[in-house]
């Protein structure tokens with residue numbers, strides 16, 4: 001396994017649309033393992049493949065609380081086919097926008113279809129933090145990051161702060 005470098009805003013790759021995965025084999029699973037290790041090391045609760053420079057429709061997520069066992073989830077070619085009418089607000093962060101947070105409103109629940117680590121079709125009804133996390137990570141596959149929901153002034157300020165953070169931590 002290996003820890004992969006995470007790209008940050010304003011990297012133009014983060015604006016690109018990711019492509020579906022053709023087949024789930026050992027080579028892909030090695031990449032999934034690397035993504036998971038990278039996410040845990042960051043540390044973070046979700047990571048999309050584009051954030052480590054690969055435009056593939058893949059997410060890894062683990063929203064288990066710190067005092068519980070890890071619960072790694074792999075979503076390949078995920079598709080949200082239902083969202084609830086009620087909304088929830090979470091103070092979101094992103095490994096590609098280090099140290100910056102904002103309250104973002106999204107549907108409180110969602111249902112998602114995807115392929116798992118073994119390439120098996122799965123369906124999940126997600127609630128609470130997991131529902132928010134899936135929607136946040138799915139946005140990455142469409143070239144969207146959470147600061148895109150903010151005003152242009154705020155967005156520019158966040159990008160400036162990230163540039164400074166990256167420079168200071170180089």
Ligand SMILES: [Zn+2]
Nearest residue numbers: 093094095096
């Ligand atoms: Zn993110």
